[in-house]
Amino acid sequence: MMQPSKKILLLLIGWFFVAVGAVGIFLPVLPTTPFLLISLWAFSQSSERFHDWLYNHKIFGPPLQDWSKHGVIPPRAKFVAVGTMAVSAILVITFSSTPWYGLVAMLALMGFGAGFVLTRPSKPRPETD
Template sequence: MSQPPAPAPAEPPPPRPTVARGLQRVLLQVLAVLALVLAGLGVVLPGLPTTPFVLLAAWAAARSSPRLAAWLERHQLFGPMIRDWQAGGRVSRRAKWSATLAMLACAAIMWWLSPRWGAWLGSATMALVGVWLWLRPEPGR
């Protein structure tokens, strides 16, 4: 009888960045907490993104507070998007759709309330971000 093939080795986790010291560490911690607060607001406020602020918080925490970084990576809501991003810049289909719908809603509000040049500029920027976002790989693919 033949042995079943051995499972492929898992990819090693990315190396941890060096933790900053002194004032730089404090500033990065403040940035991490501020980004986390904005991400939390983005969960409940339409039009305010969540994912970019979570990723910014994870980046700053990894360089200033290993404890906060570990908490973020284990978090039920924020952890999966951080791990997906760290595993090759992956963004879930759900996050892509949420961001696209939020950008469409913001564009509609801009066309209603802003001067035309502002609506064009904002819509063009969001369209570019949307294209970039949909070109990101998805987890499990």
């Protein structure tokens, strides 16, 4: 049995990230699905009812199901993720006094993240019988 305070905290985390994800629908630079995945996780730990609601939601559900079943990252999300990494790297390199080893570490981590994002499928593979 989960402690009530832990359950409340996870519910608050879940609803907070649902709200952030909903804002992401209207702001092109704010990705929706990663925040909804955090919500889905928080709800899976605290409320089966809210987890099932979010997973089967008419708008939010399909990308969550695509990720869960097929590991799909849509092209728009890939573009935003890699583009944001590139712009961030350019800004840090241009306007900060970060030592060379910090820049190398940052670029390596961004490269790893970009590689992960870009190697995920963009749409579910067709089901074969």
